[in-house]
Amino acid sequence: MRIGLFTDTYPPYINGVSTSVYMLKKSLEKKGHQVYVVTVSNSITKYEFEEDNHIIRIPGVPTGIYDYRLSRVYPLKIINMVKKWKLDVIHSHTEFGVGTFARLFAKQFNIPLVHTYHTMYEDYIHYITKGYFDRSSKKIVEYLTLFYCDKTATELIVPTKKTYDLFKEKYRVNRNVHIIPTGIEVERFYVENVDKKQVAHLKKYFKIKKNDFVIIFVGRLAEEKNVEFLIEVEKELCKQNSAIKLLIVGDGPDRNKYEDLAKKLKISDQVIFTGKVPWEEIPCYYQLANLFVTASKTETQGLTVVEAMAGGVTPVCMDDEAFRTVVVDGLNGRLFKTQKECKEQILELFQNKDLCKHYSNQARIQAEHCSSAHYAESVLEVYRRAIKNKQENRNWLSKLISKIKGD
16 A cells, blocks of 8 residues: 655654654555655755655744644645655645645545544643734634534544544544544663663662662643642652652643752752753653653643553553553553542552552553554554545546436
């Protein structure tokens, strides 16, 4: 099968969508399919072509939201290049920018369009509006998302039931919606595959002692991730035992704010900020920790939770539909609703190492079901369905035209 992946974000940019698309490409290629990528360049004017990897990078304009860029125009040269790929199916991973190109190209050349909805855009509006016109802006985003996902896509993929409910109950889309959790290369995070010397070096660098009990968060340092919640919980944990430390891995617009909060609460020695970490080094950072914790309520899935679980790190997460897909409370981790619950669960696992180890083992078993190979096979089934439905529609249209002509 010849497959086109259209996305606004792709390595070297690192985020959930970028990782998802990259893993999908690799897994599909392992299964013998020809995979092409259309994405955004780091340049405002320069087009980039990676013939060996079948990647086209289109000039992108910064959006003001982290490293995200939106593509600009699509010259005839690009259209002709994509046309020569003779794609059997197009799979878009963004509603805007390159996603618009995917929609127009699929329509123009009558190619089945599969779309994956990755991002709950309503939770990110404040980066654009700065607090003004939030209600009307959310309505616009809802309209545009609904138009793209309901009117143009042949088949729609979402990562969790939480997102499925958004489309079926709130947006009331009238088409197939497939729940396919995004897969990751789980083997990267297995403890036996991690460089132990690098882990030892990091422990020394961040002054993590043998008896320290480390809680890790991995992600953007921004309002929607609710990192302030974790720092406030850490303050209460420190009252119980100063050996409990919070390791915050990542960077973002609110990093200074969170560092100042840790200073204000007088827990700077217990809260470690690593800053931005290269993608290839992330597995080592999980091995610094006993628990993975997140209080975010804006995830569509939360791939960092799966990464941590693959590394055998027990997850303690906000009780949200996005995390219930993989975290079963009392089996392979814990789910909390309040700061008090979060603190109590962490203390329980700190005091009961055997229970923590049990959850850790179960977490890894669950993560194995989230492999990129399994994800790719599920997506391929949707591709086959999209191609079949498109062909049936073509046949139906041909028969209708023949009847009209009186053939």
